[in-house]
Amino acid sequence: MPDVPPESAVVWRNRAMTLFDRIPMPIAVCDVYGAIILANPAMAAERGATPGGLRGRDVLDLFQPQEATQVERIAEALRLRHRSRYQISVRWRTPGGTERYGELTADPVSDTVDATTTLLVLLRVLGEREPGTPAPAPAEPPATPAEARILALLAGGATTAHAARETGLTVDGVNYHLRRLTRRWNAANRTELVARAYALGVLTPGTWPPATTPLD
Numbered sequence: 001m002p003d004v005p006p007e008s009a010v011v012w013r014n015r016a017m018t019l020f021d022r023i024p025m026p027i028a029v030c031d032v033y034g035a036i037i038l039a040n041p042a043m044a045a046e047r048g049a050t051p052g053g054l055r056g057r058d059v060l061d062l063f064q065p066q067e068a069t070q071v072e073r074i075a076e077a078l079r080l081r082h083r084s085r086y087q088i089s090v091r092w093r094t095p096g097g098t099e100r101y102g103e104l105t106a107d108p109v110s111d112t113v114d115a116t117t118t119l120l121v122l123l124r125v126l127g128e129r130e131p132g133t134p135a136p137a138p139a140e141p142p143a144t145p146a147e148a149r150i151l152a153l154l155a156g157g158a159t160t161a162h163a164a165r166e167t168g169l170t171v172d173g174v175n176y177h178l179r180r181l182t183r184r185w186n187a188a189n190r191t192e193l194v195a196r197a198y199a200l201g202v203l204t205p206g207t208w209p210p211a212t213t214p215l216d
Helices: 006-022 039-045 068-079 144-155 160-167 171-185 189-197
Strands: 025-033 037-038 084-094 099-108 118-129
Touching: 006 189, 025 039, 039 144, 039 171, 144 171, 160 171
Parallel strands: none
Antiparallel strands: 025 037, 025 118, 084 099, 099 118
16 A cells, blocks of 8 residues: 555544544543543533643543442453443533533554554533532542552552552552542652541551551
């Protein structure tokens, strides 16, 4: 197949970007850890932002999963390079204060089998709840059971590799959870993550070895 002239490639890229921006359904392209690389205006509007303002944000911080176990299963599948369509039930708040709920669909895509995978993420709105109406469910805990277990191991001096062995995750899987916690808690390093875990009640004070606090 002959090479495509550079000017033709630029033309087709510009056409694709124009189509991406005009699609009315909220769409984003994310890296394998969920950080947004590109978002269309419809996706940005759901959070009252510009497409550029979403770049680098964690899509699962913007649209919170209703079941943490869904995310853990998907994260591990992606680490193992499984190529399937993944669906996550999410909820979020619009700029006007309305709480919406819906479904994120993530499709792993790449140029070749060995190339770095990105995620094509589509958001489907299924319903909403107006401000002032009773909440259907209590707030999520500050950390998932997997995250709490990793924090307890780190508080006891475990390395990332040791934490991976103890939790049955890969090293990348442990780092994935730590990156999400770092963004969520705005922590500077792992020492601060552990300190915040105690402050938020994720870890039980005054116990050794460090232990997680049972959820109510």
